[in-house]
Amino acid sequence: xxxxxxxxxxxxxxxxxxxxxxxxxxxxxxFSIVENNFQVDGxxxxxVIPKVIWQRFNPPDADNMLxxxxxxxxxxxxxxxxxIDAGIGxxxxxxxxxxxxxxxxxxxxxxxxxxxxSSSDIDLVILTHLHADHASxxxxxxxxxxxxxxxxxxxxxxxxxxxxxxxxxDERTSATYFTSNLKILEDKKLLDLVDGEAEVIVGIRVINTxxxxxxxxxxxxxxxxxxxxxxxxxxxxxxxxxxxYVASVDLYPRETxxxxxxxxxxxxxxxxxLAFDHDLKxxxxxxxxxxxxxxxREIYS
Numbered sequence: 549x550x551x552x553x554x555x556x557x558x559x560x561x562x563x564x565x566x567x568x569x570x571x572x573x574x575x576x577x578x579f580s581i582v583e584n585n586f587q588v589d590g591x592x593x594x595x596v597i598p599k600v601i602w603q604r605f606n607p608p609d610a611d612n613m614l615x616x617x618x619x620x621x622x623x624x625x626x627x628x629x630x631x632i633d634a635g636i637g638x639x640x641x642x643x644x645x646x647x648x649x650x651x652x653x654x655x656x657x658x659x660x661x662x663x664x665x666s667s668s669d670i671d672l673v674i675l676t677h678l679h680a681d682h683a684s685x686x687x688x689x690x691x692x693x694x695x696x697x698x699x700x701x702x703x704x705x706x707x708x709x710x711x712x713x714x715x716x717x718d719e720r721t722s723a724t725y726f727t728s729n730l731k732i733l734e735d736k737k738l739l740d741l742v743d744g745e746a747e748v749i750v751g752i753r754v755i756n757t758x759x760x761x762x763x764x765x766x767x768x769x770x771x772x773x774x775x776x777x778x779x780x781x782x783x784x785x786x787x788x789x790x791x792x793y794v795a796s797v798d799l800y801p802r803e804t805x806x807x808x809x810x811x812x813x814x815x816x817x818x819x820x821x822l823a824f825d826h827d828l829k830x831x832x833x834x835x836x837x838x839x840x841x842x843x844x845r846e847i848y849s
Contacts, residue, residue: 571832574771576751577624580823580831581659583635586681587613587649594787595796606787613649616785616826618681620656621778622663623769626750628671631699632767632778633825637685639695639729647723648681656685670699674748675706676780676825677764678714679724687729695729697736704733705748707756708741710763721761724797757782759804760795766811768820775820776832782807784826786833789842812842 571578590599590608599612608614621632638654660666667688675683686704690696714725733739740748747753754765760781767778782804787793791808794801814820815835823832833844 573769573776574774575625576769576771576774578769578776578832579622579624579663581620581622581656583618583620583656583659583685584650584652584654585615585617585828586636587615590614592796593784595794595798595801597793602787602793615649615828617828619823619825619827619831621767621769621776621823622660622665623752625752625769625771628749629665629669630672630674630749630752631670631702632674633676633682633780634673634685634698636681637687637698639684639687639689640680644680654685667698668701670702672749673699673702673704674752674754674765674767675704675710676767676778677710677761678706678730679761679781680726682780682825684726684729687732695732697732697738700736700738702738703740704738705740705742705746705754707754707763707765708743709756710761710765711739711741713761713763720799757803757807759800759807760798762799766807773819775818776823777811777814777820778823778825779807779811780825783811783822783824785824786827786830786844789835789844816842 590602590612593614594602606614618635620635623630623632635654635656636648636650640650657667673686686698687695688698713721714727714730717725717727742754745753745755751769751771753768755768757764757766764780764782766780766782769776783789791805794804798804812835815822816837821832821834824830830844835842836845
């Protein structure tokens with residue numbers, strides 16, 4: 549049986565247990581997909597916030613590791629199938645799987661199939677940034693175990709600055725960018741680079757946020773009064789709604805904090821829903837102010 553709920557006229561229902569949300573969103577249809585999950589050090593996730601504080605609401609395991617979901621959005625808009633982020637994919641080596649704490653196979657193909665789609669049906673892939681847990685899924689294994697684009701008919705939208713950084717990683721960023729994999733997109737002429745704000749299709753635009761990486765971008769989806777912002781790793785979970793809660797892996801934490809202020813004000817003042825790319829429970833929510841706290845008014849759970 550499907551769970552159904554409605555907030556401000558937005559209809560949300562689950563298509564099957566693990567598929568998150570299927571929202572009729574004005575003239576668009578939006579599906580939340582859990583592509584996989586992975587582990588990250590708790591200190592890396594909360595930065596300067598002491599463990600004695602964050603462990604109260606997000607307890608780590610014995611090795612101080614936290615498990616996070618990799619949440620993607622599939623948008624059907626204007627006759628196109630648009631994927632926001634591509635997950636960690638299925639080309640990791642055993643060593644890489646161990647580093648990221650990957651314990652199962654990517655579910656992306658299964659999730660697309662359940663929606664009546666295949667990877668060949670994707671027209672546009674918008675990548676918030678090119679870290680492995682967001683972009684490694686753009687590549688898969690073809691014949692003879694050769695790496696090939698997973699979405700052969702899709703344009704892949706990336707900020708120019710993000711592409712430059714991914715192509716020339718330094719000692720700090722080399723572990724998070726799988727440069728040789730990403731280069732395949734350029735070789736196959738599937739790459740669309742943008743600078744700053746750009747409308748990639750009617751009703752969907754990107755803005756460069758910086759913070760997490762200089763070329764990190766948020767994705768804004770709008771059809772009239774229906775509005776969702778995918779803030780990527782600027783606000784990865786509901787625990788990161790508080791301004792000082794910034795991951796230590798963010799290259800420019802003050803930029804992250806400033807962008808969080810702007811995005812949260814948009815959500816509170818202008819009715820934007822917020823999509824969380826790594827939250828285990830909340831995939832998309834609307835916000836409300838409760839005293840000094842910002843809390844979630846849930847669309848679906």
